[in-house]
Amino acid sequence: MTDTQYAERYSVVIVGGGAGGLSVAARLRRAKPELTIAVIDPSATHAYQPGWTLVGAGVMPLASTLKQQGGLIPHGVTWIRERVRSIHPEDMTVALDNGAVIEYRRLVVCPGIQLNWDAIDGLKETLGRNGVTSNYDRDGAAYTWECVRNLNGGTAIFTQPPMPIKCAGAPQKAVYLSCDYWRREGVLHRIKAQFCLAGDKLFGINYYVPSLQKVVDYYGIELRFKENLIAIDGEKKEATFQIIGTDQVIVRPFDMIHVVPPQSAPDFVRQSVLANEAGWLDVDSATLRHNKFETVFGLGDVLGTSNAKTAAAVREQAPVLVKNLISSLAGEPLEASYDGYGACPLTVSYGKVVLAEFLYGGKVVSSLRYDQRKPSRIAWNFKAKIFPKLYWYGMLRGIDPKVSRKQVNTES
Structure with missing residues (x-):
């Protein structure tokens, strides 16, 4: 490539304008105002996704979780409202869907996680109607509340796919809040609540499991371990689950079903040289710098590290990444360390x-x-x-x- 082919050049390019990207941009702008910084993100609306659990329970209005993205971009930071087609760390460039090529000195990859709705046969066709909902979908969170408050009896199924997913506790939060609403309304005894998990335990940290099991027992929730949702028929109100590790399938009828889709890194990361064998961004778990490309850093749900994919993790990662990125630009050792919080x-x-x-x-x-x-x-x-x-x-x-x-x- 020649210089004339580059559409833009920046000191730091941030792929993703979610919690991680905006936090890093703001910190960098404050610490090093002389840097030229760009955030690449196509979304016009920024969502506080941790609030969608409460939207689905009627506690928080959906509108309060949404703000215009343009008003959140830090002053002095360029917002490139385009989609990323591919990343080329060997050339230190990012290619966009509109054909532009962006050059960087340092790259921060934080595009979040990809929700694979198509991985469940029939889900996209029925999501948001026929009692099929999900708090992982912006409009679905409001529909969850509609389904919960209108259900007076029958079967309510809540699902959780194989890990990793973002906010691994969110699937069971939906179960508990729904059951508590039905309890308060005096209809819980008429509702069979089932929590179908692809995993083999209620929560990843054993220390909290006994407390959560007491909650499950209190509401009378049926736990179904090693069951993974693979298909759904909204018209027939039937959900098909595969028993993990076998070819056995079970078809379960429902009146309402809260679905959590399988998740992965976005395709432009998963299919790139930046990904590890599992398809996630391959960074050092402490410094958050890429294990192969020293000019690339990452944070958030896209990482291949073993920490939980939560907003709290991003909050702790951002200052570590910024300190190490600045050290990298100065040619100094990376001394900041993320502890997996x-x-x-x-x-x-x-x-x-x-x-x-x-x-x-x-x-x-x-x-x-x-x-x-x-x-x-x-x-x-x-x-x-x-x-x-x-x-x-x-x-x-x-x-x-x-x-x-x-x-x-x-x-x-």
């Missing part, structure tokens, strides 16, 4: 949350001074009121409160 506020009822926090290796940590396995109103207040404000007015602006955490003795 993730958090999942498990809404077990209206007004109560089990706040799970953990590091790499499933090490349990705590930010609050109580046993966080116990459902808490304090944690609910964080989930419903404080976290959204911290997201819009702190995280996206690259400003976060310093939090002190202690490791928990999980033997107690």
Whole structure:
């Protein structure tokens, strides 16, 4: 390529304008205003997706989770509203769908995760009607609430696909909040709630499982492990599950079904030289720099690291990435390190949350001074009121409160 073929050149190009991309852009702009920074993202609307669980429970209006993307781009940062076609780290370029080629000195890859609705036969044709819904879909979250409040009896199925997925606790949050609503309305005894998981346990961190099992037992939820949804017929109201590790399938009737689609890295990452063998962005788990290409960094749900794919993880990754990226530009060693922190506020009822926090290796940590396995109103207040404000007015602006955490003795 010659120089005349490059449409634009930037010090730092950020692929993805979600929580990770905007947080990194804001931090970089504040720390190094002399850098030229571009964010590539085609979306006109930015969504606070952690709020969709509460939208699906009638607690939060959908509109409050959405803002115009243009108003969130940090001042002095260029917004390129296009889709990425491919990334070429050997040439230090990004190719866009419109034919433009963007050159960078450093690249930050954080396009989020890809929801593979087509992987479940018949799902796209019936999603949003026939009682088929999903809080992982913007419009679906509002439809979830419609389905829940209109169901007075019958079978309600909630699904969870094979890991990894973003916010791995979200599928069961939908179960608990739905059951609590039906309990309050006096119709829970007429509803058979089934939670069908592709995995073999309720939650990835064993420390929290007994607390969550008590919630399952309280609502009378039927747990179906190693069942993966592969097809759905909305007109017949039938869902087909495959038993993991076998060819056996089970067809389950439903009156309402909350579906979580299988997920992967976006195709332009998964099919590139940036991906590991499993198809995720191949970065060092501590420094967040790519394991093969020193000019590439990454954060968020696209990573092939073992941490939970949550907004809390992105909040902790952003300052580490920015410090290391600046060191990289200066030719200095990368000294900042991400410890795998993730958090999942498990809404077990209206007004109560089990706040799970953990590091790499499933090490349990705590930010609050109580046993966080116990459902808490304090944690609910964080989930419903404080976290959204911290997201819009702190995280996206690259400003976060310093939090002190202690490791928990999980033997107690």
